[in-house]
Structure formats: structure tokens, C-alpha cells
Amino acid sequence: MRDADPVPEHEPGLTIAQVADRTGLTADTLRYYERACLIERVGRSTGNQRRYSAADLVWLEFLLRLRETGMPISGMQRYARLRAEGDATLGERLTLLREHRDDLAARIRRLRDHEDALHDKITHYEGLLSTQPGTDHA
Amino acid sequence: MRDADPVPEHEPGLTIAQVADRTGLTADTLRYYERACLIERVGRSTGNQRRYSAADLVWLEFLLRLRETGMPISGMQRYARLRAEGDATLGERLTLLREHRDDLAARIRRLRDHEDALHDKITHYEGLLSTQPGTDHA
DNA sequence: CCTTGACCTGGAGCGCACTCCAAGTTCTAG
DNA sequence: CTAGAACTTGGAGTGCGCTCCAGGTCAAGG
Incomplete structure (x- = not known):
């Protein structure tokens, strides 16, 4: 009995360069955001390289909206922490x-x-x- | 025959603390702006203390407008330099x-x-x- | 006279949000 | 199999816009 896998292996996801392209962020900034816990740890390939899911992309776009409307990193961190805690x-x-x-x-x-x-x-x-x-x- | 004095002695002008109060800037920031050539050298009292004229206040308010609308210091410096060069x-x-x-x-x-x-x-x-x-x- | 407090200067330090780097690993095209 | 591009990590560095500090001057009050 396996858990429902949100990112099954047949959906490899996007590399960091592809996400950088799509979002306009740099790869460095994407790694920085992950370190800062703005995004939860992104899935990895067998070789430990990041593979971003569609859900990751949606979340990143929301973060960018918060950023462009002037929310500081600390505010986004608070929001991200709450989100990680679930529906409650x-x-x-x-x-x-x-x-x-x-x-x-x-x-x-x-x-x-x-x-x-x-x-x-x-x-x-x-x-x-x-x-x-x-x-x-x- | 004297020059037309823009800040005659009978109009002592505001101290830096008074200007800080009126503009919401700190005294440090006001000095920083002067060093950065955002404002031309402000008049001094006999004891070398800054005395801001009404014109200085008007200019500061304009600078604040530029700042609040997202212009970086470098942009304000460019504008201030042009202004110092006169009507041309x-x-x-x-x-x-x-x-x-x-x-x-x-x-x-x-x-x-x-x-x-x-x-x-x-x-x-x-x-x-x-x-x-x-x-x-x- | 002395103290207090506002002010002066040049220069160092800070918080933010990245941005870059070195050294090592992995992926992919030929 | 191999070269080289793309990726990994931890950590240092950068640019902006202030912000703070040390050490000194000046004016007013007691």
C-alpha cells in the first residue's frame, strides 16, 4: 500500500533552468527561496537535481504576486509556514x-x-x- | 548693493530636526541626501548648523514624491543635477x-x-x- | 564656570534580497 | 567512454538606502 504520490515518476517535472525561464527568476534565486523556506523542498531526480512540479509552479507564481505587491520575504515566509501547516x-x-x-x-x-x-x-x-x-x- | 538674498537673515529657516519632523525623514537621512547631492548645500547658521528654507522644503517634498513612486536615488540625482544647471x-x-x-x-x-x-x-x-x-x- | 543637548563631520555598519563563487556531481550528445 | 554543459552545496560578496557612531563644536541655562 503506497501513499498517493503527488509527483509520480512518469511526470519528471521541470529543471531549475526551465523554471527560471518560465518565472523570470534566476536559478540562484529559486535555490535561495527554497533555503528560505518560501517553497517546500522541491522533488529531486535520482541524481539529486531539482524537478519542479506543476503545483510548485503555481505556488511560485503566487509568491511572485506577493513579491510584486510589496510583501517582504519575511511576510511570505509567514504565509508559507501557515500553508505548510494545512487547512487548519x-x-x-x-x-x-x-x-x-x-x-x-x-x-x-x-x-x-x-x-x-x-x-x-x-x-x-x-x-x-x-x-x-x-x-x-x- | 547686495545680491537678492533667497534666505535673508531675518528668515532663519528650519533646523534639521524641524525638517525631519515635517517630512518624516530622519536627520541622518537629510544629511545623507545632502551628501548625495539630492539637495544642494543647505544654508548654515553662524554656528554652521543647517537652516532649511521654504524652497528646500518644497524640493524635499518633490523628492519624496519621486521616492515613493519608486525612483531610485540615482534617478533623483540625475534630476537634481539637471535642476542645478538651470532653465536650459x-x-x-x-x-x-x-x-x-x-x-x-x-x-x-x-x-x-x-x-x-x-x-x-x-x-x-x-x-x-x-x-x-x-x-x-x- | 559647567553641564546639557542639539548639532556638526567622516566613516563604519546594517538589513534586505539577492548574486556569485569554488569545488564537486550528474546528465547528455557524440 | 568522454567532453562539456548543467546541476549540487555551503558560504561569501554585492548594491541599495539608509542608520549609527565617535569625537568635536556651539548655545543656553543654572
Whole structure:
């Protein structure tokens, strides 16, 4: 009686270079993320080389989303730890996610204000330039 | 016949601590910004202590806007250098500003996509939790 | 006079998120 | 079987943006 194998041998998975290609991360960063426990230990080939499963890829893409929205490594570590603990932590993860989304929404609002202010300044400069278009030495 | 003094003696200006208070930067960061040529050399009191003018404050606030919108120090240095060169560089500064604004707009769009995706994931989690609300050991 | 506290300078140190390296192993094409 | 590319590990190094520190100056209060 075997356990249900999530990554059966007939599905070898992707090498680290292939995953680097698909995610835009470097192989070094992928190894770093594994060391930092952002991803659980990735499966290995018989020769001890990493073989990433489709599930690994999905998780990596989620991590990248967290990263691009400004979550620090430590925050992703907390989330990853909860995830590793299973369904019992769904509520906690939901809380983290909501906090992060609210944070993000606030940041986006601030950025939009800044965008408007930059736009105004640009318009002001354009006005200056059309009146006195540079040191015109013609 | 005196030069038009931009910071006359009867307007002593703000101390570094006061500027730190108003901007949210630390005194150390304000000195660092001056060393990095993000701000031109600030006026000094007779005892060689910094006295910030109103114009310094306006410029600092603009720098903070650039910083909060993701411009690195090196980018702010480029902008500050052009500004120091005077009106002849208005066109160049305008170009930098437009590039930065466009960049920012693109980043905001990406963030909004991420926000939507997070929202969807949150909704999904909420569905899971309402069906099976945690390991209910009642 | 002396103390206290805010300020000055140049330079060292820090936390973050990678990024690179050396030395050794494994995979694959010919 | 062999060459060389790709991979492994632990650990050191990097760039950014501050942040802290030592040792000194200056102004005000008691």
C-alpha cells in the first residue's frame, strides 16, 4: 500500500533552468527561496537535481504576486509556514491576505495621487517650454 | 548693493530636526541626501548648523514624491543635477518626468491586476471557510 | 564656570534580497 | 567512454538606502 504520490515518476517535472525561464527568476534565486523556506523542498531526480512540479509552479507564481505587491520575504515566509501547516490555518491565511490586499489598495491610492501630481507638474513644465522654448540661439 | 538674498537673515529657516519632523525623514537621512547631492548645500547658521528654507522644503517634498513612486536615488540625482544647471535643462527634466510618470502608470496597472487576483483568491478562501469553517472540534 | 543637548563631520555598519563563487556531481550528445 | 554543459552545496560578496557612531563644536541655562 503506497501513499498517493503527488509527483509520480512518469511526470519528471521541470529543471531549475526551465523554471527560471518560465518565472523570470534566476536559478540562484529559486535555490535561495527554497533555503528560505518560501517553497517546500522541491522533488529531486535520482541524481539529486531539482524537478519542479506543476503545483510548485503555481505556488511560485503566487509568491511572485506577493513579491510584486510589496510583501517582504519575511511576510511570505509567514504565509508559507501557515500553508505548510494545512487547512487548519486557512482562516489565518485569509486574514493575512486581506491585510495585504487592503495595504495594497491604500498604496495604489497613494500612487494615483502621486501620478496626478506628477501629471500636473508635467503640464506646468510644458507650459513653460511652449512660452520660452529653451535657450533659442537661432 | 547686495545680491537678492533667497534666505535673508531675518528668515532663519528650519533646523534639521524641524525638517525631519515635517517630512518624516530622519536627520541622518537629510544629511545623507545632502551628501548625495539630492539637495544642494543647505544654508548654515553662524554656528554652521543647517537652516532649511521654504524652497528646500518644497524640493524635499518633490523628492519624496519621486521616492515613493519608486525612483531610485540615482534617478533623483540625475534630476537634481539637471535642476542645478538651470532653465536650459527644462526639456530634459520634462522628458525624465514623463518617462517616470508613464512607468508609474504601468506599475499602477500591474498592481491593480494583482489586487484583483488577490481579491479573487480571498473570495475563494472565504468560500472554503464558509463551507468547512476550520477544524470544528465542538 | 559647567553641564546639557542639539548639532556638526567622516566613516563604519546594517538589513534586505539577492548574486556569485569554488569545488564537486550528474546528465547528455557524440 | 568522454567532453562539456548543467546541476549540487555551503558560504561569501554585492548594491541599495539608509542608520549609527565617535569625537568635536556651539548655545543656553543654572
